[in-house]
Amino acid sequence: MKKKGFVQMAAALLTVALISAGCQNADKDTGAKEGKSSQTVTFDFWAAPNPTQQAFWKSMADEYMKDHPNVKIKVSPMPESPSSEAGIQSAIASGHAPAVSENISRGFAAQLAASRAIVPLDELKGFDELIEQRNMKTTISSWEFADQHQYVLPIYSNAMLFGWRMDILKELGYQEPPKTYSEVMEVGQKLKEKYPDKFLWARADLVKPTWWARWFDFFMLYNAASDGNNFIKGNQLVVDDQAGVKTLQFFKELQKNDLLLTREATDPFENATSIMVDLGPWTFPYWAEKFPEMKFQQNYALSLPPVPDDVDPSKAKTFADTKGLVIYASATKEQQQAAFDFIRWVYSDVKHDLDWFKQTNLPPARDDLSINEAFVSYLEENPQLKQYAENIPNAIPPVDNEKTVEIQELIGKEALTPVIKGQKTPEKAWEDMKKAIDGVLK
Amino acid sequence: MNKTTARLGWLLASPYLIYSFIFFLFPLIWALYLAFTNWNLIAPDYETVGLQNFIEAFFSQSVRAAFWTTYKFMLMFVPIVVAGALFLALIIHSLPRLKGLFSVGYFLPYLASGVASAIVVKGVLSYNSPLNIFFRNHLGMDINWLDSPILAPLMIALMMAWKFVGYYALLFLSGLESIPKEIYEAAEMDGAVGWKRFWYVTIPMLYPSFYTVTILAVGLMFGIFTEPYVLTGGGPDYSTHTWQLEIYNQAFEKLNAGYGTAVAIINSIVTFASILVFRKILEKWGAKHGWE
Known part of the structure; x- marks a missing residue:
């Protein structure tokens, strides 16, 4: 009796599971069939979980659908459970990925591309026209993946700059930020003489294992020292040893002279606890709200990262904090092309990029951002953004390796943190890091 | 039990059974399978790798760190929170009125968001x-709270103790309320008053709590x-690196879902074994005081 009851129950559970699984597939089929029978292509667009970006894509989709009644675009924020990358991973695993999404970094795109979860955009009809129309040939050239394909269309590119407290620099006798390592050390020395409690750079992440933090410390300075040398090509470590050791040596000198604050501090640059900060344009709306006294060229200035003394500062490169659009392999061919046509339409009009820039403060990834007339008046009204716009061609995107997380963890663990803590010499740290990364790349 | 009653029983239990099957049993079976693969959840194909994930986890520095960090946290957190909760419960218990109000007040941190609390502590x-300005200016002490391998875990343990002490105090409070007055009266007649009464009567009687x-x-x-995710990222030198951080990093940052699942399974086994050991120790202590 008991056994029979259990078997009946198990059968019931199995039926429920099968029915729910069946319903799921049925929904999917119906959607696809509907799309075909009525000649309407429907696809999902996941926008970044940021209200301004969502609003931009929603307005673009609404405008596009007015002129293209056979296309239905459902714009929604990408889930962040617990991160947007994890949300996308879960969506792909459960078969609920959108046709297209933004907010994809190059490192994550490399992971997706290695898993064949996204499609090469350069194989879609109209890719070359898009690049030409949007004037982004130079910008996108550094985005090519090791397999010579383009998987991501960069939307914005923040050429990361350093902010300097000009009010304090002026007190120390300087009219512009230092450009070379020696100049920085000299400023540091004068700072400590006048203000022993202040620091040059306050950055707690320098001694934290957080992998992405390396973009905003190590890579900014390494790219400047190495003329934007590729860190990894394909599965090969192709680092510039001399530049790498000099970068680490610079961190060592900063720490030795008590110029680094590697502890958590609340708004240290704004409160003038430190006089230098790695700065992206997303900070300006925050300052406008919380620190209205922060005025460009009055109490702060922007500059490219400092370089070793034997490098020309005017040719310095920096790190590009940049994200873009990808199209997912799980979408139908029809949806992929429809999604790409929508993207082409968005970027066919420079006005859309201007709207984006105004709404999000994120510089569109275009070669002509600082010279195109459409942006001139906006950049004149916001001069602090002009330097970001001018440096887009000098900004190097993250490495395109699927092991980006492991690699950047090792940069911190084997090189940066031990050098700052005085546990290794820059030379040994660099060699240990290379050895460890080689192990991961094998 | 007749057939109709049996069917009714199954029917009434079915919502929970279906829920458990979908959300617990099925994911558990799936996780057991996933742990033996190298799947990242997004690639169209993957391979079964036998015990490789478990062997790698066994030799992994970060997994070993997570193992030891957990016991380090335990050494700090458990005595602090148990003593703190008991102390709080005794104070609330001794209040002539407004016990409910104070109980709810101390319980509130438990409801606070972990992220928000961590940001405040940061x-x-x-x-x-x-x-810190006070410490530096008046005491000449410059303390690096979150970059010391001893202070960083201690700060996290203290923060968690603050969050949970009110909740656990409620459990002790209900234990205190349930001790019959007659026991105290009898103890008093036997000469057990003050500290003796607390140590030899209250504490053993609170065994269930x-x-x-x-x-x-x-x-x-x-x-x-x-x-640790908000405050230290697992550092310095893995001193606050926990099982969950390791699982999250592997499964969602590095997309090693198979390996991450293997770590999660090891975590479950270690959790189960550790709780079993603690249960045995507590039961032995309870038996000594007549709690069989």
Whole structure:
């Protein structure tokens, strides 16, 4: 009796599971069939979980659908459970990925591309026209993946700059930020003489294992020292040893002279606890709200990262904090092309990029951002953004390796943190890091 | 039991059974399978790798760190939270009125978001916080709270103790309320008053509460994520690296879902074994005081 009851129950559970699984597939089929029978292509667009970006894509989709009644675009924020990358991973695993999404970094795109979860955009009809129309040939050239394909269309590119407290620099006798390592050390020395409690750079992440933090410390300075040398090509470590050791040596000198604050501090640059900060344009709306006294060229200035003394500062490169659009392999061919046509339409009009820039403060990834007339008046009204716009061609995107997380963890663990803590010499740290990364790349 | 009653029983139990099947049993079976693969959840194909994930985890520095960190947290957190909760419960118990109000007040931190609490603590411990400025200016002490392998876990343990002490105090309070007055009267007649009464009567009589609170606190240590994620990222030198951080990093940052699942399974086994050991110790202590 008991056994029979259990078997009946198990059968019931199995039926429920099968029915729910069946319903799921049925929904999917119906959607696809509907799309075909009525000649309407429907696809999902996941926008970044940021209200301004969502609003931009929603307005673009609404405008596009007015002129293209056979296309239905459902714009929604990408889930962040617990991160947007994890949300996308879960969506792909459960078969609920959108046709297209933004907010994809190059490192994550490399992971997706290695898993064949996204499609090469350069194989879609109209890719070359898009690049030409949007004037982004130079910008996108550094985005090519090791397999010579383009998987991501960069939307914005923040050429990361350093902010300097000009009010304090002026007190120390300087009219512009230092450009070379020696100049920085000299400023540091004068700072400590006048203000022993202040620091040059306050950055707690320098001694934290957080992998992405390396973009905003190590890579900014390494790219400047190495003329934007590729860190990894394909599965090969192709680092510039001399530049790498000099970068680490610079961190060592900063720490030795008590110029680094590697502890958590609340708004240290704004409160003038430190006089230098790695700065992206997303900070300006925050300052406008919380620190209205922060005025460009009055109490702060922007500059490219400092370089070793034997490098020309005017040719310095920096790190590009940049994200873009990808199209997912799980979408139908029809949806992929429809999604790409929508993207082409968005970027066919420079006005859309201007709207984006105004709404999000994120510089569109275009070669002509600082010279195109459409942006001139906006950049004149916001001069602090002009330097970001001018440096887009000098900004190097993250490495395109699927092991980006492991690699950047090792940069911190084997090189940066031990050098700052005085546990290794820059030379040994660099060699240990290379050895460890080689192990991961094998 | 007749057939109709049996069917009714199954029918009434079915919502829970279906829920458990979908959300517990099926994911568990799936996880057991996933742990033996190298799947990242997004690639169209993957391979079964036998015990490789478990062997790698066994030799991994970060997994070993997570293992030891958990016990380090336990050593700090469990005594603090148990003693703190008991102390709080005794104070509330002794109040002539407004017991409910105070109980709810101390319970509130438990309801606070972990992320929000961690951000507040980060601000309090930051270099330029009023607390640190006071320490530097008046006591000549410059304390690096979150970059010391001893202080960083201690700060996290204290923060968690603050969050959970009110909740556990409620469990002790219910234990205190349930001790019959007659026992105290009898003890008093036998000369047990003051400290003796507390030590030889109250504490043994609170055994069920001690048992519950200790097991809950020990179990909690295997699930720490938010606090180290926000405050230290697992550093310095893995001193606050927990099981959940390791699982999250592997499964969602590095997309090693198969390996991450293997670590999660090892975590479950270690949790189960540790709780079993603590149960045995507590039961032995209970038996000594007549709790069989």
